[in-house]
Amino acid sequence: MAVPDFQSFFLPMLQLSSDGNVHSLKEAYEALANHFKLTDADMLEMLPSGKQAVYKNRIAWARAYLAKALLLxxxxxxxxxxxxxxxxxxxSKPVTLRVQHLKQYPEFVAFHQQNGGADAKADTNDDSEKIATPEETFEAAYQEMRGNLAAELLSLISANSPAFFEQLVIKLLVRMGYGGSIKDAGMAVGKTGDGGIDGIIKEDKLGLDVIYIQAKRWQGVVGRPEIQKFVGALHGQRAKRGVFITTSSFTRDAEQYVATIDPRVVLIDGNKLVDLMIDYDLGVATIERYDVKRIDSDFFLEG
Known part of the structure; x- marks a missing residue:
């Protein structure tokens, strides 16, 4: 089954602790995964950040909410x-336990109001409504904003000239650590008769090797024939490495082709391109930063 929403863990977690013993979160992870018959695939499902398993995140928040209601x-x-x-x-033998039930306790109400009612949707008659944990809500909003930004970037790139795109690619590779400065790193070629090569960039600051670039704003999907032309140009230069970057996407055949050839060719499609631009702050600006913090348990150790 899919991982239940975090409120579904409330009652099983309370029942787990009904023996009066002290339990660890590690025990809860195992016991509640067994309770809900979670598969290996369920337990490997990660938050968008990739830093924590979804089921562990939901169990941890279930414990936190029960603690705010002074039930744990x-x-x-x-x-x-x-x-x-x-x-x-x-x-009292409750059949289910949701956020709306925790609101009978004033301590939880105070917590809920203080935190802006992030789970306010739970205050409905539909007790089965699935509510995300704070991390999931935050990360979902972040991913949505990033997706909108990526789409806008791709649109702006497509609206500019081929020369602008070639320079953008050089700037991105420099920002990623190739070649040192813009002045020393690479050169845009992009001329008729360039042999299918649009740019050349040093692999490192010393210029011990170079990477050849094909940068094309493509309307359709890029197939194997276009990649083969680029590889032919690389052979003509006795090049060992190449990067083919497009605003479009690649066919499966093209991707399989570059996996089996020498020289080494990396394919970067439009989605990957704008992701790299966002990651390396090229063409974008940070307008706000939110630091998510946790308790530093070492700080509170005495002795």
């Missing part, structure tokens, strides 16, 4: 146990 408590970092209030709730 944490004697120390990474562990939890049930409280008297938690035992009383379980004694």
């Amino acid at each position: 408590e944490s004697p120390k970092r990474g562990v939890f146990c049930i409280t008297e209030r938690g035992k009383e709730l379980l004694a």
Whole structure:
């Protein structure tokens, strides 16, 4: 099954702690994965950042919410146990437990209001509504904004001249660490009879080797024949490395072709190009920065 929303972990986690013992999050991960019969694929599903498994993130937030309602408590970092209030709730034999049920406790209401009601959608009659954790909501918004930015970048690139695109590619490769400065790093070729090569850039600051570039604003999908022409130009230069960059995309046949040839050729399509521009701050500017922080547990160790 798919990983349940984080509210679905509330009741099973409270039931897990009903023995009165102290449990670790590691125990909860295993026990609740078994409870919901999560597959290996389910447990390998990651947040968009790729830094944490989705099911672990949702279990950790379930514990945090139960703690805010004083149903669980944490004697120390990474562990939890049930409280008297938690035992009383379980004694009422609840069939389900959602955010709206936690709002019977004033401590949770205060927490909910203080945090702007990020899960306000849960305050409905539809108890089965799936609600994302704060990380998931934040990352989903980030990915949406990044996707919109990428689409706008690609549109602006396509609206400019071929010469602008060739220079953009050189600037990007320099920003990525190839060749040193713009002045020393590379040269745009882009002339009739250039043999299918649009640019040359030094692989390193010393210029021990060079990378040949094909940079084309393409209308359709780039197929194997176009890549073969570029490879032929590389052979003519006795080149070992090449990069083919397009605002379009590549056919599967083209991708399979470059995986089996020498010289080494890297294909960068429009989506990858704008992702690199965003990652290396080329053509974009940071308007706001949000730092997501966690407790530094070492700070609180005595002795």
